Amino acid sequence: MKKIILSLIVSIMLVPTSVKADEGMWFLMFIERLNHRDMQKMGLQLTAEEIYSINHHSLKDAIVQFNGGCTAEVISKDGLVLTNHHCGYDAIAELSTAEKNLLKDGFWAENRKAEIKPSSLFVRFFVRMDDCSKRILAKVNPSMTELEREAAINKEIALIEKENNEGGKYTVSVRPFFQGNEYYYFVYQDYKDVRLVGTPPESLGKFGGDTDNWEWPRHTADFSMFRIYGDANGNPADYAENNVPLQPKHYLPVNLGGVKENDFAMILGYPGRTNRWMPAGGIEQNVKFAYPAWVEGSKTGMDNMKKYMDQSDALNLVYASKYAGVANYWKNRQGMIDALTKFGTAKSKAAQEAKFNKWANLPANKAKYGNVVSTINNFYALTNEKSRHDNYITQLFRTNAFATVGGTLGKQLDTYVKADVVKRAELAPKISGMAEEMFKELHLPAEKDIMAAQLKLYATKSTGYAIAPMVEKIGKENNNDFTKYVNDTFDASIFTSKEKIKAFLELPTAEALANDPLYTLSNDMMTHFRSKSDVIAKAQNDYGASFRLLVEGLRESKIGAIKYPDANSTLRLTYGKVRSLPADKRNDAKVNNYTTLDGQVKKYKKGDQEFDLPTRVLEMNKNKDFGRFADKDGSLHVNFLTDNDITGGNSGSPVLNGKGELIGLAFDGNIEAMAGDVIFDSKLQRTINVDIRYVLWVIENFSGAKHIVDEMTLVK
Template identity: 40%
Template sequence: MRRLSFVLLATILFLGKAVADEGMWLPSLIHKLNITEMQQMGLQLSAEDIYSINNSSLKDAVVALDRGSCTAELISGNGLLLTNHHCGYGEIQSHSSVENDYLQYGFWANSYEEELPNPGKSVTFLVRIEDVTDKVLAEVTDDMSEEERRRKTYSTIRELESEAKGDTHYETYVRNFFNSNQYHLFVTETFKDIRMVGTPPNALGKFGGDTDNWMWPRHTADFMLFRVYSGPDGKPADYSEDNIPYQPNYFLPISLQGINEGDFAMVMGYPGGTNRYKTSYGVQYTMDVTNPVRVEVREEKLRIIDDYMASGQKARIQYASKYARSSNYYKYSIGQNRGLENLNIIEKKKNLEDEFTRWVNASSERREKYGNVLDNIAGFYNNIEANRAQEYMAEAMVRGPEIFMFAYRALPMYRLLGDKDFNPDFLEMAKSRITDGIDAFYKDYHAKTDRKVAAALMKLYADNVDPKYHPAFFQEVQKRYKGDFDRYTERMFKRSVFNDKEELMDFLENPKLKTLEKDMAFQAASDIFEKFRELNDLAGENSELLDVGNRLFVAGLMEMQQDKKFYPDANSTMRLTYGQVLDYEPRDGVIYKYYTTTDGYLEKEIPGDDEFHVPERMKELLYSRDFGRYANDDGELVACFITNNDITGGNSGSPVINANGELIGIAFDGNWEAMSSDIAFEPDLQRCINVDIRFVLWVIDKYAGATHLINEMMIVE
């Protein structure tokens, strides 16, 4: 018989359940919707402690990294920022070289002066949220066409954003929720001087690699540190040596008290996107089109990149970040289809739609308003040929080879050079469009590898997509090269200035129209993007059916289930989820414990393996078991733990916070058994995988010797 902790048993007896409260909730609304239940589960804070516009609160310590690609949290009064290793992987890679391989050996700044700037990196703080639904929809009527509705809401939204911004440096934007049934205004503040402070080596921060990705049990020190800098006045400023470490309104205290089964846990962050209200028709499309296309294309691309990365250290550094970005959602798509099938999600969606239909048909008024909703949605998915071509084009041609996207930057220059009376100032602007970021592009670019990717993915596109959706240059490939894309790309790369930095810079010294007219990569890119626009138009022809259908379907569900607390889909705005530290049973006869220890590093070790190599220093420290104050009551160093919080992509790097508002971990992954969670929440299986904050501190302190960073933090023993 399994032993339940006293805390967990008490929770079950009190609430009658031990499951997460499904939902990614707006923090501005928890005082109405959630705070009572959260406090019953053990929370010791008030709603005002979590979200306040008049006083400092937890929201002031949680930021959107790079506009929401990840989340991060402040952990000191000097702007020290904690997030996932994989969230800063691009910066680690960009700073790495054969001479300074921070990917392999890690990096730790010993002073402010040693911290590394990252052009383009940003963090965004939430200032406030306002429900503006009534204002946005004030002049919208049911007899408006969808286009009239769109124009009216757009106009009102622009006015509200402008009014909220005033003469401040803040950013303002309105987001729609519940498929355009509700609207909220967000006021934010963005800082752009973000410097890299410290990162463990790949062998810790990426331990387990693709094999362990999306899996539990886990043993990964998935964290790194940045620092936010402000101008001397404390406001956002571009990078300058005169900038100072940011002094935040609030930062998170860190708890060393550890975790026990049944403990309250909440996650705050910026989840990117979910589709919980997607119908069975949409789920079927995801399973039949979106995921298979993504898997097929990326599998081929990853194979080619992997071959190049195995050729040496320089190649590994060049393509490390590109490989990681592509492989993450390659495996995700495989797991999502598996989860949707195993959990019978389409059937569950159909059951809800049947219930909705019966409810609609029970009233003539409801039939008039909602009677065509599901038929309209189904109609959008009746002819998916163009949509499938669009998916292949996006994966195989637009996001596949790098040369096409880069060469397409020259389109404004091409148009200018074709005009005899062009303004020379405009030409300089067109040049800067090409040269912006050119050094970074070619630093991590290998033309021979990209040529192989281009050849393989163009063939894949040709084999899977109806010829009427092929870009124009495919006809030349068929006629002159007998369909041999390998021969075609060999010639294309030889006859292009875009595969080599020096050739491109020579061209830009004295650009000629004839050069671009003969440049095969530029001409191919032009054909690709012309066809992509055409496919987007075709795929969007019936989008109004889908937009109206989805909006009215959600409106009808909310009307049908008036006693239910509805939460909006994620859309890269700040959310809060709450739940507990819990184990789970992934299948019959198997129980996964709620935490792992660093013993797993030694047990999983494969010397010299890219994914499971353990550095000698790490082994020495683990064998010595010098865990100090970071050990649990049994003398173990907890590596990772799981909670049943509701998270998704964008939550990576989110703080996991205990009942007292203290940091206990960093969210970094979901589990394989619940990969369907973006579409359907599964309370019995869904788990959020977190790195334990005590493991993070131990790595900083004992492994890296960066005790000066530990001294910045507020640590609760």
């Protein structure tokens, strides 16, 4: 491992040994000093070097970030990659048609030639990381505004990234930690030729649907499989038929032994975002203003998608991916509201901040920290209503394809109008391609209903902060019924068909674009969304500096109990154990830390969109046809629980035993601990995982794709 500079060694040694083992998302480069002894006591049999090494192959070399938002792992010498079904959902939906619906029916490539390349999919390997805090922080000073500070930091970041990318071979990312008090750079290598190998049918991969999402007990085959390809030398390459499967530096062996209560469990992955350092005012703002608007806006969009999705398989495919993404966070945010309210998280944070404020106003600390808490609280008081407003309009942007057209296709058309003949010839194919992609994923009647419903919600519910001027005017003129306006607007707009866009490209005029009703409405809403008063702008600037000081002061005063940085889509390790929840009559398992195929069949509802099952599963369960993947108790285990500390982005992460062997696949958390992104609850927090034996059973026994299992290294 690289030598760690003295200041880091000192800060690491200050971490108390009482840190709870199952809490925290830890940097791999610090495992030896911070966590290795605790992990060994719990069952780890690997050295720190076997987990993270920059000179030799290690566990890190088998873990990839999947398409920028999930995690996956390499599980064969030929670049076979395992991730969640919901992580591969976009790619599977894209490759599906009404005639050949891979999403609905499942798919397993019979050989390498049959593996299918989605249009855009990549995996990112982590190469190394290092500290650059001193270098970056030397470029800033307390007298800078936040914008000046950001500019200075970004200038230095650009230099660091250029110095370490080896002429474009690597992607380098410099990320802030502890609210900008520390900085590290990460070196990655991206592979863009990633092909679908297989997926279970949606009835298994998404069994339980929205009803079971974030719930336990679960019975879901939430997995899909892909393969990484490179050129003949193993380097990243654009898709080509003669590319070959990647020979990875390391891949994970698969353990068939199963798990039991208190077994060691380790997860490596790319958690997206936690807010464990969030002030009390931020939690209160989310619970009372932001999240309720998010939930209501999401539900409005979902309801209007669903009525069209139910009309046909073709329309279901159009909206399946978008609906799944919106639904996931809809339930998450409601769970956050409930959990944060139930546990009084804002109140406990406020008590911590009151304690900090006393320390901050001691004579020795007052000049630096004295105004921190009051400045933070002032910002939240000023922005509570704006946060409600922003979440209503964000869900409009998120659920409707035309709400942001001014900043996407409209921006391209604006450039096209102003360009000369040569430039227009260059731009036209790009714009046509954008239009083709856009209209693959929308149905005009649905988009009209979504926009009309979302505009009404936004205009009538965002009452404490001024709404976009055009929306306000239209609402007043139509008694907040936007149906006729939206219908007329769609009829008049050049953006609502590929043919209209093509016609505009052939005869473009600035006047036609400027007067287009969808274009002007979209620009009006986006401009309003981005705007803020001078008062709020100043408060935001002061808040940024104060939040950074709060985190610095909490660490310095040792008032804060958190010793690790928030998640921010960088590779982390979390460790804990297999751990049950209290007995639950809904679960037929002997111990409430796993579920069985028999339990899944008991949930079966013929023809139900969420709980239907293939007839073959019912027959195989009846005959106890579990093959070599049955547990020693004779049942087939489906999902199991651990107490690892994960969040969104960890989806698809490998669950490993003490030897670094794959035992499961993380895919969800329990709704009782939904406050976990803000505060870790050691009693309630659970990670829900797919048992790797169930994964293999679905591939080999149910699907008949034994050739896929045969390329893995199985450990009995």
